[in-house]
Amino acid sequence: MTTFNVPTREEVSENNQAIFDNLKKALGFVPNLYATIAYSKNGLERFLAYQNAKTSLSNKEKEAVNLIVSQVNECIYCQSAHLVLGKMNGFSEDQLLDIRNGKSSDIKLNALVKLAADITANRGRASEDNVADFFAQGYTKENLVDLTLQISDKTAMNYLHNLTKIPVDFPLAPAL
Incomplete structure (x- = not known):
């Protein structure tokens, strides 16, 4: 099976590096699962926009x-x-x-x-x-x-x- 390491800030795209910086400011760290999404150049930005969109649920x-x-x-x-x-x-x-x-x-x-x-x-x-x-x-x-x-x-x-x-x-x- 393919092994997945959690990518570091230096191993992700420039766009994802900026997102890592924002996550670190907001949460104090970059959760490993979010970092893993950063294997995709556009995935993390796309997912966070979806996750943080307005909803009728509290x-x-x-x-x-x-x-x-x-x-x-x-x-x-x-x-x-x-x-x-x-x-x-x-x-x-x-x-x-x-x-x-x-x-x-x-x-x-x-x-x-x-x-x-x-x-x-x-x-x-x-x-x-x-x-x-x-x-x-x-x-x-x-x-x-x-x-x-x-x-x-x-x-x-x-x-x-x-x-x-x-x-x-x-x-x-x-x-x-």
Whole structure:
């Protein structure tokens, strides 16, 4: 199997070097998975624009989706990263554990988490019951589109890590 090393700033394009500098200023470091995207001359800029685009989902809802999608796709890197980001967005340890297990005590968030897991596991062929519950909890068609886009964002990252197996540079998510 091809081994992937995390590229350093000096090993990436000039455009990606500038993005590395911005990430370092904003986050204090360049996450290994973002650095790996920089193997592509245009990939990192393209992905960050997609990831940071406006959405109808709150940051907390996005983190719940990111975490359950990463759990379903068995991506330890993204599970680990989104446990940290989930805490930063106000989730408790118990709430994060529930989300990883595909549920939430918050009825509306539960509908979102269940549908996100179903869409991910079944490649877009979610059960009518989960879709109906999502809408019954007040979500809209706009939210459904944004949920699907959020799932695609996270699935791309999950797949990239599952393919490259680059080192996790966040506190490791405990096994369930």
